[in-house]
Each structure stands twice: as structure tokens, then as C-alpha cells.
Amino acid sequence: MFVGIVILVLNVLRSVSADTWHRLDDALYLVDNTSRLNYDEAHAYCLTRGANLTRIDSDKIQSFLTTFISPPLTTERCFWIGCHDREVEGQFKWLDGTQVRYDGWASDQPDDGRGIQDCACLWSSQDPNRHGRWDDNTCGARLDLICQKGVYNFTLTSSRSNPGSAYVSCAVDVVQGDQTLSPNDVRVSVVKNVSSTTSIPYSSTNVNGGLRNNSFVIDSIQDDDKIFCHVGKLARTERSFSRVDFSPINFYALPGLTSGPSVEDISSTFVTVSWSSWIPCLDTGEGPVISYLVYLQTMDGEWVEGGGIDLDMGEGDLQRRMEFVLTGLEPGTEYNISVSAVREGVGGEGPKGPLVSVMTIESGRRFGAFGKGNLLWFLFGVSLAGNILLVVVIMITCRRQGKQQKKKTLPNLTRAPSGYDPKDHQYEVPGPLETGMTTSMKVFREQKAA
Ligand SMILES: [Ca+2]
Numbered sequence: 377m378f379v380g381i382v383i384l385v386l387n388v389l390r391s392v393s394a395d396t397w398h399r400l401d402d403a404l405y406l407v408d409n410t411s412r413l414n415y416d417e418a419h420a421y422c423l424t425r426g427a428n429l430t431r432i433d434s435d436k437i438q439s440f441l442t443t444f445i446s447p448p449l450t451t452e453r454c455f456w457i458g459c460h461d462r463e464v465e466g467q468f469k470w471l472d473g474t475q476v477r478y479d480g481w482a483s484d485q486p487d488d489g490r491g492i493q494d495c496a497c498l499w500s501s502q503d504p505n506r507h508g509r510w511d512d513n514t515c516g517a518r519l520d521l522i523c524q525k526g527v528y529n530f531t532l533t534s535s536r537s538n539p540g541s542a543y544v545s546c547a548v549d550v551v552q553g554d555q556t557l558s559p560n561d562v563r564v565s566v567v568k569n570v571s572s573t574t575s576i577p578y579s580s581t582n583v584n585g586g587l588r589n590n591s592f593v594i595d596s597i598q599d600d601d602k603i604f605c606h607v608g609k610l611a612r613t614e615r616s617f618s619r620v621d622f623s624p625i626n627f628y629a630l631p632g633l634t635s636g637p638s639v640e641d642i643s644s645t646f647v648t649v650s651w652s653s654w655i656p657c658l659d660t661g662e663g664p665v666i667s668y669l670v671y672l673q674t675m676d677g678e679w680v681e682g683g684g685i686d687l688d689m690g691e692g693d694l695q696r697r698m699e700f701v702l703t704g705l706e707p708g709t710e711y712n713i714s715v716s717a718v719r720e721g722v723g724g725e726g727p728k729g730p731l732v733s734v735m736t737i738e739s740g741r742r743f744g745a746f747g748k749g750n751l752l753w754f755l756f757g758v759s760l761a762g763n764i765l766l767v768v769v770i771m772i773t774c775r776r777q778g779k780q781q782k783k784k785t786l787p788n789l790t791r792a793p794s795g796y797d798p799k800d801h802q803y804e805v806p807g808p809l810e811t812g813m814t815t816s817m818k819v820f821r822e823q824k825a826a
């Protein structure tokens with residue numbers, strides 16, 4: 377009998393030697409009966425090994441784990457697993473927050489014994505009703521534990537993108553024991569909501585540095601969609617150890633113009649509009665803006681793209697005025713016109729900016745063919761020519777009046793006294809200068825006259 381017990385003990389100890397991981401399907405398990413930890417310590421113990429206290433989702437896993445704690449010792453042992461009802465009494469959850477659906481409980485459990493049992497463990501017991509079944513226990517009890525982690529190490533990358541699409545890639549060690557991953561083994565799926573999960577075909581694949589690396593383009597992605605990578609057929613989404621979730625995609629904010637276009641010119645069939653280019657800080661969203669699209673809408677119609685401008689320069693192009701001519705319009709028709717800014721990348725068009733309303737000129741009107749803008753230029757030209765003519769007339773008139781004034785005043789020049797010496801300060805104070813004369817001219821004339 378004593379020998380038998382020793383053999384049993386050796387069996388158990390051999391089967392749960394430290395840091396020996398056992399594989400079942402897409403997961404690895406570590407059964408530890410030497411550490412003797414409370415629930416939180418056991419949880420931390422698994423986390424430091426890149427794992428978690430185990431989920432048990434199926435009879436297959438429960439049976440598999442039971443083989444490592446069999447045959448039972450005469451003294452019962454219970455192994456912490458990853459479910460508890462610490463948040464809401466009676467509602468057991470796995471440590472990743474998902475609901476416990478599989479029922480692995482012993483027949484009289486969970487019983488919340490003495491009102492303080494919130495943490496679950498798996499029995500190794502000589503009681504066949506308990507062996508390989510769960511019990512809720514006191515979380516502070518020092519027990520054995522079972523860790524679990526996924527087989528695959530995932531390396532995820534994702535890039536910023538415009539809203540609506542995502543570009544991600546997922547890499548996994550191409551060799552896993554005796555398994556070599558094919559391109560179709562590394563997959564990305566999107567959870568649209570709890571009940572709808574879609575697997576995305578890879579857009580490119582390669583093996584580099586021992587990793588199978590697949591890239592994916594995901595269309596129609598929304599802010600609250602969850603993207604994850606897994607190996608093989610679509611994993612059950614609650615099996616968090618067998619997949620890895622991408623961080624939420626950091627979408628660019630699309631550029632928006634805060635002011636609308638202004639009308640520069642109107643005819644019966646075209647309208648010229650201009651607007652201030654998209655400017656970071658002043659306008660909304662993120663650049664670089666690579667083009668603008670101009671839209672027009674009749675009063676009872678839909679918005680139609682009227683054309684656009686592609687830029688050579690990006691967001692550094694500050695304070696520039698954009699101009700666009702919308703052609704082929706109906707005469708005498710009212711239109712709304714709006715402009716949107718487009719940033720680089722697929723789906724980069726921002727919302728339409730504020731609109732401006734215009735009415736094209738009715739054909740047959742006096743300046744219909746001439747164009748209101750051209751008429752304005754014509755009037756401006758006429759006005760400019762008139763002003764120039766007026767200036768010329770004024771100059772000629774002034775010059776004539778100046779000549780008559782000179783003729784009239786020349787005989788009245790003051791004659792200097794005889795024996796005039798320019799150095800003699802007793803000479804007569806000179807009169808005021810005439811128009812167009814300098815002091816030296818006046819002195820010369822006075823000397824000549826003397
Ligand atoms: Ca409880």
C-alpha cells in the first residue's frame with residue numbers, strides 16, 4: 377500500500393514537472409503542482425510566462441488536462457483555472473472577460489461555500505464525482521495551477537489609413553514543430569459585431585526571417601470593428617489565447633474646408649469659382665491634400681462632380697487661391713457649388729465644404745454672350761481710359777496757364793541798384809520766385825538786366 381502511494385506521488389510529480397508545456401490543438405498547457413499560490417499569484421505566475429490561467433472550453437480540453445492530474449493522490453489537490461465570479465456573484469467569467477459557456481463543474485458546484493468562494497479550480501480527487509471537474513474555492517487559498525497559451529507567436533503591424541479601409545499584416549513562425557505553415561494558414565478576420573465574423577483573403581504573402589508574413593487590405597472597415605489574426609480555420613473568437621487582436625486602426629482625419637468657394641465670373645454656360653487652399657490648423661482634418669473636387673447641384677437634383685484640380689504641392693502650399701471653371705451649364709439656372717479637399721491615399725476625400733449658390737445668365741440677355749465678368753472688365757477699361765484722358769487734359773491746361781503767367785510777370789522783375797555787388801548785403805531783398813524759376817535763374821536775369 378505504501379509503495380502504491382509512493383508510485384502515485386511520483387506519477388503526479390513527474391507529470392507536472394515545472395515549465396513543461398503540453399500541446400493540444402492550438403494551445404500549450406503548463407500544469408504546476410509545486411508553486412502553491414493563491415489565485416492572484418497564480419494568475420501573475422502565468423502572465424510572466426506569456427500565458428494565462430487556463431480556459432477550459434470543451435470536454436476535449438478537460439479530458440486532456442485531467443490526464444496530467446491522474447491518478448489522484450489520497451490528499452485532494454485542486455488546480456486554479458482562469459474563471460471566477462468576483463465581479464457579479466454567480467456570473468462566472470474567463471480572465472479575458474468572456475462568459476463561461478462550457479459546464480465543467482462538479483455536480484454540487486459552484487456553491488459559493490460560506491459565501492466567499494469566487495475562484496475556480498480543477499479537482500484531482502479520489503472522489504469520482506469531483507475528479508477532473510471544477511469547484512469554486514476561496515481565492516486566497518494556496519493551490520496548484522494550470523497555465524495556457526497559444527501555440528503561435530504573432531507579430532502584427534498596421535499602418536494609418538484613411539477611414540473605410542485598413543492595411544494590416546500578420547507574421548507567424550513558419551515552422552511549428554512538425555508543422556510548416558502555408559500561405560492560407562495565416563489569416564485575418566474582422567468581427568463586425570458579436571455574431572458576424574468575416575475572414576479576409578491575404579493580398580500578399582512571403583516567408584522572411586523564418587516568419588510567414590501575410591498582408592491584408594480590409595475594405596468597409598468601421599471604427600468599432602475588431603480585427604484579429606489567427607492560424608488555420610476561423611478560431612472561436614472568445615478563445616483569446618489562439619488569436620491576437622490588432623489595436624484599433626488609427627484613421628487619418630479627412631481634410632475639410634471651413635470656407636466655401638466664391639464666384640469670380642458667371643455666364644450663361646459657365647461659372648468660375650475660387651477658394652482658399654486647405655491650410656493645416658485653419659481648416660479641419662489632416663493633410664497632405666493632393667487635389668480638390670468641385671461639385672454642383674441643381675435646386676432639385678443631386679450633387680454631381682464638375683471636375684477637380686490636382687496639386688503638385690501638398691500642405692506646405694499655404695495661402696494659395698484655387699480657381700476652377702465649371703462649364704456646360706444651363707442658362708438661367710440656379711446651382712449650388714461646393715468644394716471638397718482630398719488627402720493622399722485611397723478614400724482620402726473629405727466632406728464637401730460650405731456651398732455657394734449662383735444663377736447662370738439667361739441666354740439672349742444683353743451681355744449674355746459677352747459675360748458679366750467681361751463687361752466689368754470692359755467698364756473698368758473705359759473708366760481707366762477716361763481717367764487717363766482727364767489727367768492729360770489737366771496737364772495741358774496747367775502748362776498753358778503757366779506760360780501765360782511767365783509772360784505776364786517777366787517785365788515786373790525788380791531791377792537791382794547800380795553798382796550791385798553780390799557780396800554786398802545792402803542789396804534789395806529779392807521778390808518771390810516765379811513759377812518754374814530757380815534762385816540762380818532769377819539772379820542771372822537780374823545781373824543781365826543790370
Ligand atoms: Ca462566488
Ligand SMILES: [Ca+2]
Binds near residue numbers: 489511
Ligand atoms: Ca465550492
